[in-house]
Amino acid sequence: MDMRSEETLNSGESEPRSVKILNYLDGKYENDIARDAREGLGASQKYVPCKYFYDARGSKLFEDICHLPEYYPTRTELSILREIAHEIMGTFAHKDLVELGSGASLKIRMLLDATGEPNRAGMRYIPVDISESAIIETAEDLLERYPELQVLGVVADFTCQLHVIPMVGPLMLCFLGSTIGNMEEDESISFLRSVSDNIKPDDRLLVGFDMVKSRETMEAAYNDSRGVTSEFNKNVLNVLNNELKAGFDPSDFDHLAFFNEAESRIEMHLRANRDIRVKLEAIDMELKLEKGETIHTENSRKFTQKSIEDMANQAGLSIQNWYSDPDDWFSLVLMSPQYPES
Numbered sequence: 001m002d003m004r005s006e007e008t009l010n011s012g013e014s015e016p017r018s019v020k021i022l023n024y025l026d027g028k029y030e031n032d033i034a035r036d037a038r039e040g041l042g043a044s045q046k047y048v049p050c051k052y053f054y055d056a057r058g059s060k061l062f063e064d065i066c067h068l069p070e071y072y073p074t075r076t077e078l079s080i081l082r083e084i085a086h087e088i089m090g091t092f093a094h095k096d097l098v099e100l101g102s103g104a105s106l107k108i109r110m111l112l113d114a115t116g117e118p119n120r121a122g123m124r125y126i127p128v129d130i131s132e133s134a135i136i137e138t139a140e141d142l143l144e145r146y147p148e149l150q151v152l153g154v155v156a157d158f159t160c161q162l163h164v165i166p167m168v169g170p171l172m173l174c175f176l177g178s179t180i181g182n183m184e185e186d187e188s189i190s191f192l193r194s195v196s197d198n199i200k201p202d203d204r205l206l207v208g209f210d211m212v213k214s215r216e217t218m219e220a221a222y223n224d225s226r227g228v229t230s231e232f233n234k235n236v237l238n239v240l241n242n243e244l245k246a247g248f249d250p251s252d253f254d255h256l257a258f259f260n261e262a263e264s265r266i267e268m269h270l271r272a273n274r275d276i277r278v279k280l281e282a283i284d285m286e287l288k289l290e291k292g293e294t295i296h297t298e299n300s301r302k303f304t305q306k307s308i309e310d311m312a313n314q315a316g317l318s319i320q321n322w323y324s325d326p327d328d329w330f331s332l333v334l335m336s337p338q339y340p341e342s
């Protein structure tokens with residue numbers, strides 16, 4: 001806990017209301033990005049972990065992506081949430097509503113609206129994200145809408161810092177937006193396993209999964225006509241420039257996104273459109289790319305009912321309920337820890 005820092009955020013001068021923010025990332029982010037860049041850009045297929053998309057600008061760009069006509073996941077998931085919010089929030093009294101990878105507040109608002117003011121007054125909302133700016137924006141919005149709600153923002157890498165979050169049960173843990181698709185299969189299983197090991201029988205986990213559908217539909221979602229996804233993809237170069245004193249020129253790269261059927265995932269890459277030499281001063285690295293060579297920047301796995309059931313099983317989670325849209329483009333799955341029958 002030595003890396004932990006606390007600060008408060010004041011929204012409005014005359015009427016200061018504050019949200020508590022715990023930052024467990026101080027120092028960790030800088031160490032991680034240096035190590036990850038050294039490792040990823042030194043590999044034969046060069047890659048950068050996709051968590052580095054999300055600086056303030058990247059988080060904004062992702063918000064924009066969520067509103068694009070081609071990007072179906074957000075609105076499809078929202079339409080399901082709208083249908084099921086009452087059922088999910090009505091079944092039992094939660095203490096902490098935890099959102100891993102806090103995205104747009106719209107989704108969580110759906111759940112909070114369905115909860116109703118009296119029950120909200122006893123609840124605490126805990127957004128967990130590596131982007132402090134994203135947390136602050138969500139928290140400010142929610143504080144304004146729900147004055148009775150407690151909000152604790154946690155700046156952390158939830159894939160490995162879950163245990164540091166001071167959660168009070170019964171919990172509703174939300175992992176929405178198919179963010180789980182960013183993990184490799186074994187990573188997602190061990191992540192779900194660590195969640196199930198850390199929660200109690202009364203706690204619930206709600207996970208959003210983007211499902212396999214036609215290649216055209218999936219590829220269009222990552223190749224929007226306005227080029228926002230391309231900007232988002234290239235933003236990771238700005239992050240490397242800022243964090244590691246690198247000299248990338250984003251215009252030296254083209255955006256590439258396609259469905260890899262064998263791996264059942266959309267892959268995003270940045271493809272060099274000429275031979276490139278770049279210095280990353282902060283890690284004393286010189287990088288060479290040949291024209292046509294790519295940096296792999298993201299995987300976004302697409303799931304089937306079977307692949308989700310297999311994962312839940314291997315992670316020790318039992319599926320309580322399954323919710324989809326009429327086209328089965330997206331699934332929200334409510335899970336609880338599996339307890340051995342005695």
Ligand code: AVJ
Nearest residue numbers: 065177178179182222229300
């Ligand atoms: C936030 C990881 C779910 O994979 O669809 C959107 C990120 N990347 N467009 C996704 C993303 C390109 C998004 N996730």
